[in-house]
Amino acid sequence: MPDAEVKINLHVVSLGCPKNLVDSEIILGGLAGSPLIHYVSDPRQADVIIINTCGFIEDAKKESIAEILEAVELKKKGLCRQVFVTGCLSQRYREVLLKEIPEIDGIWGARNVETIRDEMATLLGLEKPGSGRFFLESGSYAYLKIAE
Numbered sequence: 001m002p003d004a005e006v007k008i009n010l011h012v013v014s015l016g017c018p019k020n021l022v023d024s025e026i027i028l029g030g031l032a033g034s035p036l037i038h039y040v041s042d043p044r045q046a047d048v049i050i051i052n053t054c055g056f057i058e059d060a061k062k063e064s065i066a067e068i069l070e071a072v073e074l075k076k077k078g079l080c081r082q083v084f085v086t087g088c089l090s091q092r093y094r095e096v097l098l099k100e101i102p103e104i105d106g107i108w109g110a111r112n113v114e115t116i117r118d119e120m121a122t123l124l125g126l127e128k129p130g131s132g133r134f135f136l137e138s139g140s141y142a143y144l145k146i147a148e
Contacts, residue, residue, distance in 0.1 A: 009038050009040045009048070010028070010032070010038065010039055010047070010048045011042070011046035012049075013051045016060055016064075016087070020054060020110075027050065029131065030114075030117040031121060031124070036124075037124070043074060044074060049071040049074065049075075049080055051067050053068070053085060053086065055088040055089030055091070056088060068083070082106070084107070085107045085108070087109075091108075094109070105123070106119070
């Protein structure tokens, strides 16, 4: 459990479709609502890296695995403490990912984003996550997820 004075630098990588981006923004919005969480855009400054994977086509699978391996490498170098993986790839290949990349600290699928956010918050030692959305892309628009 983190000390009340310790800030956790959090980085999110959102891969694939706009649905994943919305899910990433909801997860981050709930976590960043805590005064203990600080979003960083550079993964090398992160204590925790969340990778929201895509498993739709072969190239997306390769990109997702490459991002996971990059985050794990930062963890091995002591630059990151925890790597969380969520999304389509982790839903389809959960057991394989855990077996092949045991450095993953938490893994979830692509459903029930609020539950995923709450479970991540517990692993980070947060009493209760907030709600809302933290927009990762700037501009005058935002994606809206209307169906699964």
